[in-house]
Amino acid sequence: MLQRWFMVILFGCSVAGPLNAATTTIKVAGSTTVLPIISEAAKQYRALHPELNLTVSGGGSGVGVSNVERGTINLGMASRPLSASEAIRLGSKIDVIPVARDAVAVAVSKTVYESGVKQLSLSQIAAIYRGEIRNWREVGGVDAPILVIDKEASRGTRHVFASVVLGNARARAPGATIITGSNNEEQAVISRSDQAIGMLSNAWLNDRVRAVAVGDGADALLPTSENVAQGRYVIKRDLSILVPHNRSKEVDGFVDFLLSEQGQSVVQMVGFHPVR
């Protein structure tokens, strides 16, 4: 949500900026997971091309897809593959270009982690989200109810998480306590609670928001960059940009930059795994 307001402000600034200078604007919106990559890359790209104006805003993968479709933005950001119906509608109109790899971490509050919940199997996570496990005691923690955080249905992180954990990208999560939107909002909730579990892009983890290892027994893996790069961590995805076929050469230039060495070093710097 914060990003949406941030976007409004950014947009306002970009409109109020120097109108007389002949600038080309590239508008980017969508997944808040991809957002840090693109906004950092945009900052560096602007240093190379000061005549360009890049506005980057969030909203979620669903927003990225629908706005590219409506033509209100030049580039979309998505943290999930296109759904079947989106692929039918848009397959011939846009390219989905992966720019980074990411793991969706099963994130818990620091207190939960330190009380002993350091790993969860997929079936335990599923049971928590289905409402079959409601207390941390049942999965090795202290006796406290679980604050289960679900995400808005259109969010890419949720699609990936639900398809791996619950078996279907659109599966219900009857165990959920509250629903949040952006990574930022979810991170804030987890870090301020001592009983929370949520799904969070790997790059948003910090000291107060820890990832648990996912898997059975000794096979449980943390979403470290090696585990992601080698494809061993199961809740993973490509972070992509959605590029319409009828794009300008400025947009092409920015896409090439994202895939260049400098662009991919931004990916690493922000905390994701490069694709090249």
Place this chain on the structure above:
Amino acid sequence: MILRWWLASSALLSSMTIVLVIGFLLHSSWPLLQQQGIAFIAETEWYPFEALYGMLPALLGTLWSVALALLIAIPCGVAAAILCAEILPPGLRGAVRFGMELMAGIPSVVYGLLGMWLLIPLLESQLDLLTGRTLLAAGLLLALMILPTIMVLSEDALRGVRRSQREAALSLGLGWDVSLWRVLLPQAWPGIRVAILLAMGRAMGETVAVMLVVGSIDRIPQPFYNLLQPAQTLTSRIGREMAEVSVGSLHWAALLFCGLMLAMVAISISLLAHRRVVTA
């Protein structure tokens, strides 16, 4: 002549706008009504992926949060208005009123953030809740947001009571409290009532602040009057989902239907308020 035309066309245009808005909302939500009838209003399951558009949880959430806000804000606001209009010396009165007007001017997202960072942790620690994102949080925040409306308008209403009425009360030898209950408040009541209705409209339509603190989960609290559980309101649902739907889909129609319901309630409130102003 020109003045008349100008007045007439302005009046016509503004009254047409409301017809347009309602027409647009009705037209856009028509596919949903056509396909599912009207029964979904009383259904409890909102799950767009499965074409389930039960409105009851969000309706109930809106109702509870607004009711709670009014329950808190009306006594506080009217009491503050009485204090300002009847007791405080002009200087202090100006200060209190200025504060209230400032409060009314704060954007709602600021209230939302305030709720998120102050109110929610407070509720969690004081009431020992799993999460502070509850109907209670939404109601408290809304109460804060509508308090200035109620206070400022009620004060105006109280100060609008004719001097002769106060003098009559005095000359009858009525005590201050009796004249307040029997003379001032009944005389000012039409104005106070308008204040309450306007505040109610604002509380019902408030989106961002509520969205940040209500939890946004489409589930009826258990039991249904449990304000200490996360819930959903109509506005918070629209705010969270509108950006992501494809225009023209059934989901879109359902969100616009939420808007239609809010618009209908808002219009009924204005009609009520209007009637009172006219008869007063």
